[in-house]
Amino acid sequence: MKVLYFAWLRERIGKAEEDIAFPPGTETAGEAMAHLASLGEEYAYAFENPAIIRIALDRKHVPHETPLRDAREMAFFPPMTGG
C-alpha cells in the first residue's frame, strides 16, 4: 500500500512516502501503524506516541480501529495546524 508521512512524522522517518506490504493479519489502520513502528529506530521514534497520530485512508480522516479493507493510500500525520 502507498503510505505517506507528513510534518514531523515525515522528518523523523526521513521520507515522505513509500510502498509497504503489510503482513497478513494486518486488519486496521492502527495495526498498520504498529507494524510501521517496528520497522526501525526512526519509525519507533515517529510513532512513539500512537494516540496522537492522525490517520487518513484514501484521503479521508479515519479512527485508528478502521479496517484497511481495499484502501490504496494511507497517510499518517500529527494534529493539523492550518488556518
Add this chain to the structure above:
Amino acid sequence: MKVLYFAWLRERIGKAEEDIAFPPGTETAGEAMAHLASLGEEYAYAFENPAIIRIALDRKHVPHETPLRDAREMAFFPPMTGG
C-alpha cells in the same frame, strides 16, 4: 431650542427642523414631545404613538424622562434601521 425630525416624523410634520420655545414647566424630553404633539394636526399625527419615538438630546440617545436642562438640540425619530 433647535428641534430636528427624521424619517417619517419629518415627513408627517413637513419640516426637518425648527426652533421651539417650550412653555415654562417643560422639564423632560417626553414633556417636550407632548407639547409638540399639541401644535397641530400634523404634529398630532407624527407623535400619535409616543412610546415608539426615540429622542436624542445634543446628539445622544436619551430616555423620555430625561430632563432637558440646558440642551441646545433635540431630535425625534423612529427606531433606527441602518446597517
Add this chain to the structure above:
Amino acid sequence: MPDPLIRVQAEPFDAAAESRRITAGRTDIGAVVTFTGLCRSEEGSLAALELEHYPGMAEDELARVAREALARWPLQGVTIIHRHGRIVPGEEIVLVVTASAHRRAAFESADFLMDYLKTRAPFWKKEHPASGAEGGWVAAKADDDAAAGRW
C-alpha cells in the same frame, strides 16, 4: 488602543483598501474580518433604498460603538463606513473591518459592531418600489434588538 476610523458618506467605499489600510506594514495582526452589507432587490421589487441619517450624531454613535468594541476585545484596528443617500440593489451600504492577533476577537467584534450599529446609529431606510408606487419606511426589526441584546 488604536483610533477607530469612522466615515459617513454618500460615495461607495473600497473594502479591500480599508482592510489594507489597517494591515499595511504590520506583522502583529493575525486575523482580519470584513463585513459588507449590501442592498438587495427583494426579487426585483425594490428600485432603490434612500438612506437618511442624522449628520453629526451618526458619526458620534458609530465612533461610540467602535470604542466599545475596542474596550471589549483586543483589537489592532476598527473601521466603520456607512453610506447615506440613494443606494440601488447590488450596491454596498455598510462596511465593518476588525483586525486582531486572534480570530475569535476579530469575528466577535465585527458581529457585535453590526448588531450594535443597527440599533444605535441614527440611519433610516426608505424603500422605493420598482413599481413606481410611493416608498415606505423600513420598520425596525425586533430580532435586531434581540441580536444586540446578546452582547
Add this chain to the structure above:
Amino acid sequence: MPDPLIRVQAEPFDAAAESRRITAGRTDIGAVVTFTGLCRSEEGSLAALELEHYPGMAEDELARVAREALARWPLQGVTIIHRHGRIVPGEEIVLVVTASAHRRAAFESADFLMDYLKTRAPFWKKEHPASGAEGGWVAAKADDDAAAGRW
C-alpha cells in the same frame, strides 16, 4: 445550492477579487463576510512559516467543510483559499468568504468554516525563527478543538 470555490495554492490571493466574484451581477446578497488569516511575526521572533499540506486531501477536506456550511446556512456563495509553502510575517495564509441574504448566516458560517478547517484540513505549520535556529512544528491547540466543538 451554489458550488463552493476551493483553492490550495502557493501564490498570494486577492480577497477583494474573491468577494467580487461572489457578488458580481447579483442583487440577492445582503451580507458578505471575509476572514483573512495572516502570518504574525511574534514580536520579531519569527522569520517565516512553512506550510506543508497533503495535496488532494487538503482540497477534499476544504470542499467538505464548505459543503457542510452550505447545508447548514442559507448561503449564496462560499470561497476558501488556503496557501502552502513559505509565508513571511504580514502575508496572508487563508481566506474564507461567505455570502448570504442575511448577516447572521454570513457571520456564523464564516466563523464555523475557520473553526472547522483548523481542525480538519491537512495543513501543518513549521516556524522558522528569526534567530536562524532550527524550526519547530506548531503544536495543535486544544482551544481550536474546543472552538470546533461549538458547532
